[in-house]
Amino acid sequence: MQLIMFKKLCLYNRNMNRITKKLKAPHKLLSIYFTAGYPKLEDTVEILKRLQDSDVDMVEIGLPYSDPLADGPTIQQSSTQALKNGISTKKLFAQIQDIRQHIEIPLIVMGYFNPMLQYGVSQFCKDVSDIGIDGLIMPDLPYDYWLEHHKDDYEHNNLKHIQLITPQTSKERILEIDKQSEDAFIYMVSSSSTTGSQIGFAQEQLDYFERIGSYNLQTPQIVGFGIKDNETFSQATSHAKGAIIGSAFIKMLSKRGLNGIDGFIKNIRQP
Amino acid sequence: MYNVNEKGFYGEFGGAFIPEMLKPNVDELRENYLKISESEDFQREFHQLLKDYVGRPTPLYFSKRLSEKYQTQIYLKREDLCHTGAHKVNNTIGQILLAQKLGKKRIIAETGAGQHGVATATVCALMGMPCVIYMGAIDIKRQAPNVARMKMLGAKVVAAESGSKTLKDATNEAIRDWINNPEDTHYIIGSVVGPHPFPDMVARFQSVISKEVMKQLKEQSHKSKPDYVLACVGGGSNAAGIYYDFLEDTEVGIIAVEAAGKGVSTGESAATSQLGRQGIIHGSKTLLMQNADGQITEPYSISAGLDYPGIGPMHAHLYASKRAEFISVTDDDAMQAGWELSQLEGIIPAIETAHAFAVFKERKFEPDDVVVINLSGRGDKDLNTYMEYFNL
Numbered sequence: 058m059q060l061i062m063f064k065k066l067c068l069y070n071r072n073m074n075r076i077t078k079k080l081k082a083p084h085k086l087l088s089i090y091f092t093a094g095y096p097k098l099e100d101t102v103e104i105l106k107r108l109q110d111s112d113v114d115m116v117e118i119g120l121p122y123s124d125p126l127a128d129g130p131t132i133q134q135s136s137t138q139a140l141k142n143g144i145s146t147k148k149l150f151a152q153i154q155d156i157r158q159h160i161e162i163p164l165i166v167m168g169y170f171n172p173m174l175q176y177g178v179s180q181f182c183k184d185v186s187d188i189g190i191d192g193l194i195m196p197d198l199p200y201d202y203w204l205e206h207h208k209d210d211y212e213h214n215n216l217k218h219i220q221l222i223t224p225q226t227s228k229e230r231i232l233e234i235d236k237q238s239e240d241a242f243i244y245m246v247s248s249s250s251t252t253g254s255q256i257g258f259a260q261e262q263l264d265y266f267e268r269i270g271s272y273n274l275q276t277p278q279i280v281g282f283g284i285k286d287n288e289t290f291s292q293a294t295s296h297a298k299g300a301i302i303g304s305a306f307i308k309m310l311s312k313r314g315l316n317g318i319d320g321f322i323k324n325i326r327q328p
Numbered sequence: 329m330y331n332v333n334e335k336g337f338y339g340e341f342g343g344a345f346i347p348e349m350l351k352p353n354v355d356e357l358r359e360n361y362l363k364i365s366e367s368e369d370f371q372r373e374f375h376q377l378l379k380d381y382v383g384r385p386t387p388l389y390f391s392k393r394l395s396e397k398y399q400t401q402i403y404l405k406r407e408d409l410c411h412t413g414a415h416k417v418n419n420t421i422g423q424i425l426l427a428q429k430l431g432k433k434r435i436i437a438e439t440g441a442g443q444h445g446v447a448t449a450t451v452c453a454l455m456g457m458p459c460v461i462y463m464g465a466i467d468i469k470r471q472a473p474n475v476a477r478m479k480m481l482g483a484k485v486v487a488a489e490s491g492s493k494t495l496k497d498a499t500n501e502a503i504r505d506w507i508n509n510p511e512d513t514h515y516i517i518g519s520v521v522g523p524h525p526f527p528d529m530v531a532r533f534q535s536v537i538s539k540e541v542m543k544q545l546k547e548q549s550h551k552s553k554p555d556y557v558l559a560c561v562g563g564g565s566n567a568a569g570i571y572y573d574f575l576e577d578t579e580v581g582i583i584a585v586e587a588a589g590k591g592v593s594t595g596e597s598a599a600t601s602q603l604g605r606q607g608i609i610h611g612s613k614t615l616l617m618q619n620a621d622g623q624i625t626e627p628y629s630i631s632a633g634l635d636y637p638g639i640g641p642m643h644a645h646l647y648a649s650k651r652a653e654f655i656s657v658t659d660d661d662a663m664q665a666g667w668e669l670s671q672l673e674g675i676i677p678a679i680e681t682a683h684a685f686a687v688f689k690e691r692k693f694e695p696d697d698v699v700v701i702n703l704s705g706r707g708d709k710d711l712n713t714y715m716e717y718f719n720l
Contacts, residue, residue, distance in 0.1 A: 123491060123623040124609070126503050127347040133490045145621040170345055171608040175622030196347035197608065225352040225510060249349055249510045 075163035075191045076217050077240040079114055080277050086299025087290070087325060088115040088279060089306050090167060092135040093152070094144030095121075096310055101152045102159075103315060109162050111322035117194060117301065120149060120168030127196040129253035131304040135311070146176050150184055157189035165219065167194040182210040192217030192241060200234065217241035223249055224265045231272065238276040245269060245278045245297060253304025255283035258292050270296030287328040330575040330651055331642075336524025337613075338645035344523035346611045349507045353515075354611075356430065358525045364429045365422065365532065377421050378536060381454070382411045384418075386537075388544035388700070393672040394685075400693035401549070404675070404703045405541055405570060414678065414705030415534060415566045416447035420516055422533030424451040427514035434509065435459045437516045438502040440467055440495030440562075441632030442474025443678075443705065444518030449483035459483040462501040464494035467632065474709060492626045495636055499610050519563025520640035523611030527568075527640050534569030541700055542573055551698050556581040559702040560683040561654075562598070562634035564643045566704035571646075581653065583691075584643060585684045587629035588656035598627035598635045599656035601647045609638040615647065630659040630713065631679040633705075657686040663717050665689070666707065678705030679713060 277298035285305030439445030452459035666682030
């Protein structure tokens with residue numbers, strides 16, 4: 058009997074989504090967003106390797122889009138450049154097809170809904186899952202539409218849907234999202250803004266972090282937008298499980314290239 | 329059947345594919361736009377301004393010489409006589425009144441050729457509200473007189489430097505501004521595009537056009553309704569306006585004219601229904617021009633008001649359901665049609681509008697057919713293009 062239970066547990070662990078597993082770690086998580094195919098088309102895999110070597114907990118691979126509505130100038134420009142470099146959905150999938158031979162940390166693809174729609178939603182889910190991607194962030198795929206039309210595609214492929222909330226999201230909706238998020242995390246957008254548009258956190262945002270903390274949600278929260286250094290990382294994670302850095306990382310990449318990655322990550326962890 | 333349903337869809341098109349950051353703004357609008365715009369107070373104020381400020385009703389004019397030439401009964405709905413020179417102001421008057429009722433303090437808008445920017449700047453001056461207009465950096469250079477008009481009307485014109493630096497990018501920038509200013513700002517979108525409820529709201533404000541046509545035609549012709557209503561379609565607001573009250577009456581034919589640019593298959597075209605596939609643009613599921621990867625591509629037309637890579641979801645539905653007949657017209661045919669209207673009727677149309685008139689070369693009508701064309705804008709703004717094209 059015990060043996061059967063043990064076997065079941067092993068099977069469960071083996072199939073457990075990497076994001077879910079990572080969220081059980083005792084420390085605050087650092088997640089990095091970067092734009093695939095930027096600065097150079099073939100940098101994608103090398104960036105992933107260096108991020109893992111620098112002990113980043115999780116990575117969001119940005120799938121570039123011509124019209125990224127939720128993004129500020131930094132990510133827009135990196136997306137435009139990546140598209141000029143020749144990145145596409147198929148190209149990215151080809152680049153990372155063997156990624157699980159090198160990379161163990163959870164990987165998330167973040168993009169916009171139209172390229173996924175053109176690829177075919179079911180096929181997209183299947184292909185990223187075969188590659189070993191653990192979750193998807195699609196800011197313009199609305200939560201309710203996803204629930205109604207695409208939840209099954211995600212579940213069949215053991216993919217987590219990461220839902221955004223903002224300071225304007227009602228408590229009722231947050232509790233509903235919390236119920237549906239099943240072992241993933243909630244992407245907590247730090248303010249009502251596009252990415253990369255802020256200078257440090259104001260009291261208003263710190264209050265918002267605290268307010269969400271006080272809901273005692275079952276789903277861990279990871280804060281994104283406006284995190285760029287050790288100070289903002291500590292503030293963002295005072296009540297949340299982790300934080301995501303995107304624009305600040307891309308800015309660093311444009312200035313210092315791939316060799317700047319290790320120093321950048323160390324500075325976030327330790328000032 | 330052809331209008332929007334309670335979920336914001338026209339058939340399979342429409343909806344609100346927006347990031348969570350935009351949800352509060354869009355929800356607020358969706359929950360209030362009908363309540364406010366259908367109230368007696370609002371309707372009174374709206375129609376008063378349309379009458380005294382815009383100059384409505386605009387005439388429905390029987391175009392005798394054009395009718396003779398093409399052997400059918402052609403009527404022109406003279407939206408070119410609206411204040412600011414086009415139908416765009418019907419919508420901006422409606423939306424700024426709505427913004428005021430919602431307690432908004434600041435207005436933003438996108439513009440391509442500058443017509444919607446001018447119409448927005450105009451109503452902001454009228455209401456004393458601060459106004460920011462996003463315009464593609466390339467369009468700012470191409471449309472200097474309209475930029476000057478907007479500035480003179482007190483608007484701040486901000487160059488959209490992202491992406492292809494034209495209308496679609498100006499729209500992205502306006503949406504980003506709205507994300508960053510969720511509480512005090514209203515976004516006056518210029519066409520029947522964007523997330524629900526924008527397409528429906530703009531169509532309703534523009535529907536004054538078809539309401540007037542219905543009434544005027546009964547007074548002026550032997551028929552109680554047109555056989556065809558006809559308009560050019562970029563995003564599609566003037567078309568939505570003249571189709572609106574005829575949508576469900578299938579005895580009235582609907583014709584949509586798109587810009588073929590240099591020809592549908594030349595790679596320089598804006599004929600979205602021919603070249604587009606279903607996808608998402610600016611928060612709406614519709615037909616749009618895109619590459620195989622789902623990246624939105626840049627359209628081309630000699631007319632800046634028609635080179636939008638999508639069409640409104642209502643029009644996508646009219647196309648898919650075959651309710652409307654779609655025709656595309658090249659730059660050259662549109663320019664010739666503009667020339668012809670000027671010579672035959674003494675009316676110089678906007679180049680957008682000229683596309684609608686090129687239909688008579690493409691398609692025959694019965695002598696007894698009543699064809700109502702939306703003469704959506706006047707050509708003053710296009711004089712430079714006409715001068716270059718015809719070597720005037």
